[in-house]
Amino acid sequence: MNSQAEADVPVLDIVKQVLSVVLVVAGIAGFYYFSDVKLLFRVIGLLAVFSAVVAMMLTTGLGRTVWVFALESRQEVKKVVWPNREETVRTTLLVFAMVSVVGLVLWLLDTFLFWGVRLLTGQGG
Numbered sequence: 460m461n462s463q464a465e466a467d468v469p470v471l472d473i474v475k476q477v478l479s480v481v482l483v484v485a486g487i488a489g490f491y492y493f494s495d496v497k498l499l500f501r502v503i504g505l506l507a508v509f510s511a512v513v514a515m516m517l518t519t520g521l522g523r524t525v526w527v528f529a530l531e532s533r534q535e536v537k538k539v540v541w542p543n544r545e546e547t548v549r550t551t552l553l554v555f556a557m558v559s560v561v562g563l564v565l566w567l568l569d570t571f572l573f574w575g576v577r578l579l580t581g582q583g584g
Contacts (some may be wrong), residue, residue: 473518480511486512 486508490501516522542550 468520472521475515475519476521479516482508482512482515 486505487506490505493501495502517526
């Protein structure tokens with residue numbers, strides 16, 4: 460591995476990443492510590508902590524890289540040609556048919572093997 464590439468991470472980014480982990484743990488701990496408070500307020504507080512963590516992570520190099528990846532992935536999903544209703548129904552019925560056939564074959568094989576074992580051990584007639 461290239462040690463030069465690992466050394467390029469700014470110290471401030473590492474501090475932000477560690478602080479974000481600490482904030483997430485503190486938010487979850489606070490959620491359970493304040494169990495006497497209404498659930499709605501605890502969930503709102505937890506969402507606020509998570510939002511602050513996401514906002515802080517987006518200011519790091521890693522966060523920007525993840526954000527760019529998400530945007531590019533969204534563009535790629537838009538390029539996918541999705542099947543129409545007829546193709547989806549046909550494929551689903553084919554899957555159900557194949558599962559039924561394989562299930563029937565496995566049941567017959569299991570029944571035959573069970574009969575053979577009973578016959579060999581003298582437990583059946």
